[in-house]
Amino acid sequence: MKKSMVFGISFLFCFVTLNFVSGIMINEVELNPNDECNDCKEWLELYSQEPVNLINWIIIDKDNNKFYFNASFSGYYVLENISISLNNANEQLFLYNLTEIISQTPIISDSQNNDKTWQYCRGNWSFINSTKRQENLCQTETEQNQTQEDIEEENQEGNTKNITLELKWDEEDIINGEEFDIEVTANNLEQGDYDIKLYITEKENDTIISETYHEEENDWRSSTYYIEKAISGSGEESGTFTLRINEKYKDFDDNTKINIRIRKSGSSNYLVEEIKNIDLIPRGENASNEEVILQKEEIEEERVVLENQETSVIRLGNKKSEVIDKSKNGNLLYESTNEKIKKYSIYAFCIFLIGVIIFLIKKKF
Numbered sequence: 060m061k062k063s064m065v066f067g068i069s070f071l072f073c074f075v076t077l078n079f080v081s082g083i084m085i086n087e088v089e090l091n092p093n094d095e096c097n098d099c100k101e102w103l104e105l106y107s108q109e110p111v112n113l114i115n116w117i118i119i120d121k122d123n124n125k126f127y128f129n130a131s132f133s134g135y136y137v138l139e140n141i142s143i144s145l146n147n148a149n150e151q152l153f154l155y156n157l158t159e160i161i162s163q164t165p166i167i168s169d170s171q172n173n174d175k176t177w178q179y180c181r182g183n184w185s186f187i188n189s190t191k192r193q194e195n196l197c198q199t200e201t202e203q204n205q206t207q208e209d210i211e212e213e214n215q216e217g218n219t220k221n222i223t224l225e226l227k228w229d230e231e232d233i234i235n236g237e238e239f240d241i242e243v244t245a246n247n248l249e250q251g252d253y254d255i256k257l258y259i260t261e262k263e264n265d266t267i268i269s270e271t272y273h274e275e276e277n278d279w280r281s282s283t284y285y286i287e288k289a290i291s292g293s294g295e296e297s298g299t300f301t302l303r304i305n306e307k308y309k310d311f312d313d314n315t316k317i318n319i320r321i322r323k324s325g326s327s328n329y330l331v332e333e334i335k336n337i338d339l340i341p342r343g344e345n346a347s348n349e350e351v352i353l354q355k356e357e358i359e360e361e362r363v364v365l366e367n368q369e370t371s372v373i374r375l376g377n378k379k380s381e382v383i384d385k386s387k388n389g390n391l392l393y394e395s396t397n398e399k400i401k402k403y404s405i406y407a408f409c410i411f412l413i414g415v416i417i418f419l420i421k422k423k424f
Contacts, residue, residue, distance in 0.1 A: 083107035255289035258282030312341035
């Protein structure tokens with residue numbers, strides 16, 4: 060009995076440990092291998108301090124290409140010769156456990172055909188010499204490090220640091236389950252093309268819950284992605300973008316905020332970010348309001364019809380009753396009994412006289 064209990068507890072411990080996902084992350088990415096190495100391919104590296112079962116886990120890139128795992132590991136796991144082709148510019152990778160994002164890279168680019176890779180370095184990403192299956196040497200090789208912040212400063216030329224963003228929308232249109240438009244105005248732009256990333260998140264954990272319509276692709280995509288060349292020109296430029304809440308969050312309401320980022324097309328880092336609170340109307344709540352409005356419209360139409368009719372008081376049982384109700388166009392609506400008797404009695408009297416005359420003629424002859 061004791062052996063069975065020990066075996067059961069051991070099995071449960073192994074199962075829980077194998078599926079424990081603490082600390083797992085995308086650790087290193089090679090977008091553009093050295094051309095001098097014929098066998099070198101694109102690859103990425105995961106890292107986890109604990110054993111992890113990757114069944115049902117997937118990697119998704121910026122173009123929504125997917126790679127499915129079928130392995131377990133701890134430490135460093137290198138995914139080589141991957142089936143998805145990574146972009147050398149403006150690439151981004153997401154690690155999903157079913158539908159939950161576990162780890163993601165920033166927007167990264169690699170135009171150099173060498174042995175440098177993008178590596179996670181204590182909260183930042185650095186472009187340094189490859190440390191494949193080894194600890195990233197972010198702090199010991201500071202002279203060759205190029206962090207995301209450094210690249211962002213290089214991209215912020217001239218007065219781009221002074222770019223401001225304005226957002227406008229109709230609060231009554233922000234309904235879960237329906238499409239809605241957001242107007243974006245950017246000021247102090249230099250001449251050129253700019254990408255826009257517009258998305259709605261939960262306030263508590265910043266989960267992106269919206270989708271954005273991409274006109275060039277004629278398709279809806281996760282708001283995780285930028286709309287490329289969304290705005291072009293200099294000075295003040297504006298555009299209108301269409302969003303909707305992802306169907307997975309159909310029951311979500313309120314407690315949301317809207318985020319916008321702008322970057323120069325071809326750059327891997329955003330120049331300015333703006334965040335505002337936005338009120339999300341739950342599904343179905345607007346339906347009751349529409350019904351009330353419809354009822355008011357129907358009542359108003361009935362009132363107008365009644366006002367257009369010329370009416371008088373109806374006096375039933377009065378000997379002096381006449382034709383007492385006519386519509387505006389003269390059509391008879393109601394006629395009293397006394398009026399009917401007066402109207403048709405003359406015809407009855409004439410018929411009676413004709414009958415008497417015929418009787419007398421026959422009697423004479």
